[in-house]
Amino acid sequence: MAGSSERMLRLLSLLQTHRYWTGPELADRLDVSERTLRRDVDRLRGLGYPVDATRGAAGGYQLQAGASLPPLLVADDEAVAIAVGLQASAGTGTSALDDATVRALSKIVQVMPPRLRRRVKALQDYTDRGPMYGGPAIDAVLLSVLAQTCRDDERLEIVYRRADGEGGRRTVEPHRLVSRGRRWYLVAYDLGRGDWRTFRVDRMSEPRATGTRFRQRELPAPDAATFVSEKIAALRPTIDVAFTVHAPPAQVKQAVRRWGTVEAAGDGRSRVTMTVDTFDWVVFVLAAVGAPYEQAEPPELIEHLRRTGGLLAGV
Incomplete structure (x- = not known):
């Protein structure tokens, strides 16, 4: 018989298929008595999972939608699919959704083991179809590191390639990620140049969070989105x-x-x-x-x- 924690995860995985399970079916799958099954179902309810139960000879269990979203349990393939899907949808032009997408992507990639991160990267390389399909493909791990350092006010090191092809390592104080024109930009204070800069995320590589915290400086614009728009407008001939x-x-x-x-x-x-x-x-x-x-x-x-x-x- 599996341990209690392992059994609970197995039960949750079965219920999240949203099919209707009879009590004997679930008990047999988990190799436990129906009495133990009932106790496990009660524990899931205590954690916020809305499990409906039907009594009687044909009684059983089914997971329903609740008032709030409880923690989800996903398999390896599902986690990879979610990460790739979120990465593909980032930068669609709806700022509120873009922000939420990056936050969700950051949370998923942060807890992924290296083997799953490699699968995400391989799928991104395979499915990259260029600007017509939403601009340059962005590494999900890179986007995740940028989002985390913005959130935690943590200095960041990156290798950045300019438009003329010249590249070098920069140390920056990240402020916020902004989506504009189907591209991602990082607004950050460049310590080496002593000024605010916008960095195109598709030109970045080798991100490293330094572990050094900083106090945010005053941005010379009403907000990060305005700052990026002004910088882009200044660079483009009209x-x-x-x-x-x-x-x-x-x-x-x-x-x-x-x-x-x-x-x-x-x-x-x-x-x-x-x-x-x-x-x-x-x-x-x-x-x-x-x-x-x-x-x-x-x-x-x-x-x-x-x-x-x-x-x-x-x-």
């Missing part, structure tokens, strides 16, 4: 564009959203003005609206639209 679309403003606004201004141009048309860092944004808007355009400015935009149209048409 272009003012304008074009007329043969579609009503209400329809065009659904595609442009907050990225530009839409005004009625008469005859069911709309005049759109935008400030972009690439003409591809205009291509995306026109494709989303699905209507002809005219009066596009500047001339380089017209050439880009013609070239893209020919490429898509196979000309």
Whole structure:
């Protein structure tokens, strides 16, 4: 007969399939008497697991949804699947969900044995499909270390590769992770440069929590998300564009959203003005609206639209 703790975990694993188990079935699976089974079920209830029981000859047990989420028991394959799924969904653009995703990923990876971490990394490498599927793939272990050091106000060492390919080790005081444009950024105070910096997470490697705690400095921005947005905007050259679309403003606004201004141009048309860092944004808007355009400015935009149209048409 298994020990009490081992038996309880086995019972919980069976009940979390959410199928209905008769008392004799469960007792037989656990190699215990039905009396012992009842005591084990009562212990699970005391831990917050809502186990329903039905009396009688056909009586049995089933785990139901409760008012709060009790601790979950997952197998190795399930833990790996959860970690890979969370990593893939991180950075979807919904900041509240992104934060929750990283916190959940951090908790799971932190308790994973090395053999499972290696499986997560192997699956990430195998399933990485590039920016079209959500930007560069991020190592779940890396994201977990960053989240933990932000949470614990712990200095961090990283190897960082700049846009020009130059790399080196940095020691930073991490402040917060921010998701922007399907990328993750770490906002941190760079001790070597004596200033605040944003670091693209996909350019980081070899993270090491130093164990040294620090007091958070005052960020020179209202919040971390604003700081990242301002830094990105300062680095990107921008272009003012304008074009007329043969579609009503209400329809065009659904595609442009907050990225530009839409005004009625008469005859069911709309005049759109935008400030972009690439003409591809205009291509995306026109494709989303699905209507002809005219009066596009500047001339380089017209050439880009013609070239893209020919490429898509196979000309």
